[in-house]
Amino acid sequence: MEGVSFMRRLGTLVVLSLLQVLFLNRIALFGYVTPLLYIWMIVRFDSSMSRVSVLLWSFFLGLTIDIFSGTPGLNAASSLLLAMFQPGLLKLFVQFDRHETVVPSSLTMGGRQFAGYALLLVSLHHTAYFILRSIPLCDWSVLVLKIIFSALLTFIFMLVMESVSASSGFKH
Amino acid sequence: MRSLLDFIVRHSYVFLFILLETLSLVLLFGFNDRQRLAFMTSANSVSGTLFEWRSGVNSYFNLRRDNAALLEENVRLHNMLYELTDSQKVETARALSSQGVIAARVIDNSVRRDDNYITIDKGSRDGIAQGMGVFSPDGVVGVVMAAARRYSLVMPVLNGNTSISSKIKGTDNFGFLEWTGGDPYKAHLRDVPYHSDVKEGDTIVTTGFSSVFPENIPVGTVASVERSSNGYTLKIRVNLAVDMSNLGWVYVNSRTIDPEVEELYEHINR
Numbered sequence: 001m002e003g004v005s006f007m008r009r010l011g012t013l014v015v016l017s018l019l020q021v022l023f024l025n026r027i028a029l030f031g032y033v034t035p036l037l038y039i040w041m042i043v044r045f046d047s048s049m050s051r052v053s054v055l056l057w058s059f060f061l062g063l064t065i066d067i068f069s070g071t072p073g074l075n076a077a078s079s080l081l082l083a084m085f086q087p088g089l090l091k092l093f094v095q096f097d098r099h100e101t102v103v104p105s106s107l108t109m110g111g112r113q114f115a116g117y118a119l120l121l122v123s124l125h126h127t128a129y130f131i132l133r134s135i136p137l138c139d140w141s142v143l144v145l146k147i148i149f150s151a152l153l154t155f156i157f158m159l160v161m162e163s164v165s166a167s168s169g170f171k172h
Numbered sequence: 173m174r175s176l177l178d179f180i181v182r183h184s185y186v187f188l189f190i191l192l193e194t195l196s197l198v199l200l201f202g203f204n205d206r207q208r209l210a211f212m213t214s215a216n217s218v219s220g221t222l223f224e225w226r227s228g229v230n231s232y233f234n235l236r237r238d239n240a241a242l243l244e245e246n247v248r249l250h251n252m253l254y255e256l257t258d259s260q261k262v263e264t265a266r267a268l269s270s271q272g273v274i275a276a277r278v279i280d281n282s283v284r285r286d287d288n289y290i291t292i293d294k295g296s297r298d299g300i301a302q303g304m305g306v307f308s309p310d311g312v313v314g315v316v317m318a319a320a321r322r323y324s325l326v327m328p329v330l331n332g333n334t335s336i337s338s339k340i341k342g343t344d345n346f347g348f349l350e351w352t353g354g355d356p357y358k359a360h361l362r363d364v365p366y367h368s369d370v371k372e373g374d375t376i377v378t379t380g381f382s383s384v385f386p387e388n389i390p391v392g393t394v395a396s397v398e399r400s401s402n403g404y405t406l407k408i409r410v411n412l413a414v415d416m417s418n419l420g421w422v423y424v425n426s427r428t429i430d431p432e433v434e435e436l437y438e439h440i441n442r
Contacts, residue, residue: 021219022226028283028417032354051185059192066199068219070289073199080193132200142354 004046013061016041021068024157032142033149037157038065038075039125042082043118048101051087058083071133078129085124093117107166114162119155126151220279220323224293227279231420238420245309272426274298276306278419279323283330283356290314290326292422300324303384305425311390311413312336312349312378313422324424329391330356330416337382338391340368341375349376349391349410356416358395361408368406370397376410385425 062079314328380387
């Protein structure tokens, strides 16, 4: 399978951004637990993408979310950090050779492997995100709670997305 | 030299990462100027239009609730009107009605961040300017931070930088209402003198000192009272009157500051 086309990626970016800024940003369980599902796009970047394009796509995804959430640079910075680690982590969780293209999903990697990979990426992103967001405040206990519960919520949303796309065979 | 170039080309993504990450961090920490913040947030016309569209769809789901709230307010206003005509306070009523109030719809709102902002669908062309007070039928909402042409950005009570001069209803003991993050239904009233007579359940209202808000707009009720660490003032926990997570329509107090008062302030500041 070849890499996903530019237009298709752009479409994913627009759809995930709209979902995030119009609906998910409004969710605030217990006052501060919010799912950041938009990073689903970065989690699903396949192994054929160059590291430069992974970084560029992630940056523009983050910046789009930022413009509509009124948080200049926040999502862009944490998405970039995620994009820096995504290709390496994918290699860590699944074996493939140079000519193969692996799209990270429960079908290609196996359910448990994919869950571990996704949870690690989500935790990484949310840690960076919440630390950057609360730099002027120093309430560590609240910060840790925010990271843990938001990461769990994002992870659950991701599993739902994953099961939907796996069962519909959408990404084959 | 060649191997150095090779190294750079092979690791170009690292340089790109550093470049973009620096750019993001500059955006994140370099944006303190109010106007630029207003541009980046949902007061700019691109996201303003998007949020207005969403709010337009959402508002249909809230029609029943909004209607009930309007009806309630109408009843209250009618009652007040009767009281006023009864007690010959028509002069006061006239004074109140001459002060301009602009109604606006909330098109974007957050309560979960450490610094929250609200976007409303009225801007400078509707007569809104920086520093005007925003309140809902239930009570104080916040202060206009920046006005774009069609939209304005409001700094609500639920923002670490907001400080609203408020007093305990019926007394002259006042303090400053502040929010320190966390619970979107609670805030603190700071700097109330220690000798003040405050009980749980007392109502907190605006002072009207700064003319950002008219006097006696509800702020909340006293949840608990404790002595602050310096010992001279009270730290009062306040249950906010307004449910910030559920704002539909708000009023903007567009009464300008009395020029004479302004002159006085300028004189003092000089």
